[in-house]
Amino acid sequence: QEETNPPAEIESRGSNDNTPPPSPHRSSSSRRRPSPSSPPLSPPHPSTFPPSSYEPRDFFRFEILHESSKSLARVGRIHTPHGIIDTPGYVAVATNGALKGVDFRDADTAGQQLVFCNTYHLLLQPGTDVVEGAGGLHEFVNRRDRPLITDSGGFQVFSLAYGSVHEELSTGGELKRASSKKGSTTRSSSSSSSAPPPVKVTEEGATFRSYRDGRKFLLTPESAVRAQKSFGADIIIPLDELPPYHITPQALEDSVERTHRWEARSLREHLEDVREQAMYCVIHGGLDRTLRRRSVDYLTSLPFDGYAIGGSLGKDGDELMKLLEWMMPLLNEEGKEGGGVDRRSKPRHLLGIADEPSVLGAVTNGIDTMDSCYPTRLARHGTLLTREGKIHIKSGKYSRQFGVPIDPECECSTCQRYDRSYLWHLFKAKEPVFMTLATIHNIHYMNDLMKRQRQLILDDKI
Numbered sequence: 001q002e003e004t005n006p007p008a009e010i011e012s013r014g015s016n017d018n019t020p021p022p023s024p025h026r027s028s029s030s031r032r033r034p035s036p037s038s039p040p041l042s043p044p045h046p047s048t049f050p051p052s053s054y055e056p057r058d059f060f061r062f063e064i065l066h067e068s069s070k071s072l073a074r075v076g077r078i079h080t081p082h083g084i085i086d087t088p089g090y091v092a093v094a095t096n097g098a099l100k101g102v103d104f105r106d107a108d109t110a111g112q113q114l115v116f117c118n119t120y121h122l123l124l125q126p127g128t129d130v131v132e133g134a135g136g137l138h139e140f141v142n143r144r145d146r147p148l149i150t151d152s153g154g155f156q157v158f159s160l161a162y163g164s165v166h167e168e169l170s171t172g173g174e175l176k177r178a179s180s181k182k183g184s185t186t187r188s189s190s191s192s193s194s195a196p197p198p199v200k201v202t203e204e205g206a207t208f209r210s211y212r213d214g215r216k217f218l219l220t221p222e223s224a225v226r227a228q229k230s231f232g233a234d235i236i237i238p239l240d241e242l243p244p245y246h247i248t249p250q251a252l253e254d255s256v257e258r259t260h261r262w263e264a265r266s267l268r269e270h271l272e273d274v275r276e277q278a279m280y281c282v283i284h285g286g287l288d289r290t291l292r293r294r295s296v297d298y299l300t301s302l303p304f305d306g307y308a309i310g311g312s313l314g315k316d317g318d319e320l321m322k323l324l325e326w327m328m329p330l331l332n333e334e335g336k337e338g339g340g341v342d343r344r345s346k347p348r349h350l351l352g353i354a355d356e357p358s359v360l361g362a363v364t365n366g367i368d369t370m371d372s373c374y375p376t377r378l379a380r381h382g383t384l385l386t387r388e389g390k391i392h393i394k395s396g397k398y399s400r401q402f403g404v405p406i407d408p409e410c411e412c413s414t415c416q417r418y419d420r421s422y423l424w425h426l427f428k429a430k431e432p433v434f435m436t437l438a439t440i441h442n443i444h445y446m447n448d449l450m451k452r453q454r455q456l457i458l459d460d461k462i
Contacts, residue, residue: 054303057278059276060278060305062079068457068460070461071364071366071462074457075457078368082144082146087368088368090450093371093372093376094141095118096125097122097141100376102439106436110412114149115146116149117148117150119227131230136231147234148233150237151351152238152240158243201241205239221266221269222265225238229273232275233277235279235305237282238270238281239266240282241255242311244312245315252291253288256311264302280304280305280308280347282311292327292330307331308348308349308351309327309367328365331366347368349371359453384441385445394427395424396424398423399424412441414437
């Protein structure tokens with residue numbers, strides 16, 4: 001039965017790591033918002049933002065230490081209120097404000113600096129009031145001396161419509177439909193029922209239902225920012241629309257233009273109460289180079305503190321690398337609007353990508369940070385990362401590898417204390433401690449990989 005109450009604004013409620021592997025609030029009533037029936041034809045001009053918003057932040061700074069002579073790779077440091085981020089660097093994903101299987105202390109010991117938390121999940125549980133009541137996310141999760149980044153919740157909301165990236169690619173972009181069965185969805189087809197889609201998008205924002213209790217919510221650019229103000233992360237992300245890989249050119253262009261309007265609204269909301277938080281824009285356009293350039297030119301002309309690369313990044317690693325090889329040089333150009341923005345001086349983040357081949361390619365193309373739950377998800381399912389390649393520990397060939405650590409060159413606590421034989425036993429016996437030991441290793445491996453990449457760049461070897 002359809003809910004008769006109007007959707008709640010999401011802040012009033014109390015690249016996620018919840019899937020198996022493949023891959024002080026201010027009222028907005030007085031603020032005018034675009035009418036859904038007559039959206040503006042174009043996003044606001046950079047000159048409509050106050051000149052002071054283009055000034056450098058005293059609480060957030062990106063320092064470039066070295067630029068490679070062989071590629072776009074660079075070594076730097078991002079200075080935040082809660083600590084430094086060495087770049088290029090891996091960003092671990094703590095979906096619900098927690099890394100699955102490990103305490104933040106273990107991850108910090110393994111070299112983890114920046115951690116990514118998902119606004120969508122934290123909005124639904126425990127809610128902004130709880131986190132804000134605790135003093136913000138750093139206090140709530142007891143990680144006071146290291147930086148955090150939160151997203152807008154948009155990625156998870158639009159995943160409700162098309163599923164995960166893997167699902168969307170495998171179904172040709174077929175829209176998911178709500179099912180009468182609680183907690184399930186079906187794929188639309190010409191013969192499917194007339195059940196409404198799980199997400200409704202208007203100029204105002206995106207309306208969806210909670211996966212926890214079915215309650216309807218409206219996520220807007222303003223409410224997404226206010227939620228992230230409650231959380232208090234060092235870096236926040238504006239609301240954007242995530243279109244699927246399979247989409248018509250006109251629908252993609254409409255989505256990019258809407259995203260630009262939403263990101264400008266998000267930025268205005270942020271600038272009203274900055275709270276020592278940096279905001280990155282999210283560059284969109286799919287694989288369409290004209291739209292990507294339009295997105296780069298517009299968003300870099302606004303007073304964002306950094307640039308995130310988002311939207312559809314291709315169906316595989318090859319398409320991702322081709323996109324980055326073409327697009328990243330644009331971020332070394334002088335901007336065409338807003339008085340000639342120095343794009344090179346701001347950090348660049350790749351959203352949701354951190355498998356090793358993609359990491360290595362992204363680094364040489366000038367990406368500074370990248371997030372993914374991929375390494376920790378692999379660990380939970382028995383795949384361990386090493387300099388010699390992946391180890392699938394369930395294989396019987398590891399049952400008698402006594403005294404052999406996962407990676408002989410690794411200095412993580414797991415490799416210093418346990419061998420492959422014991423880890424094989426723990427996995428086969430389904431002992432929960434395996435998840436902890438494996439995740440500690442994979443997080444350490446990723447941070448060590450990035451440390452090695454930084455040294456290679458300093459040595460001008462890549």
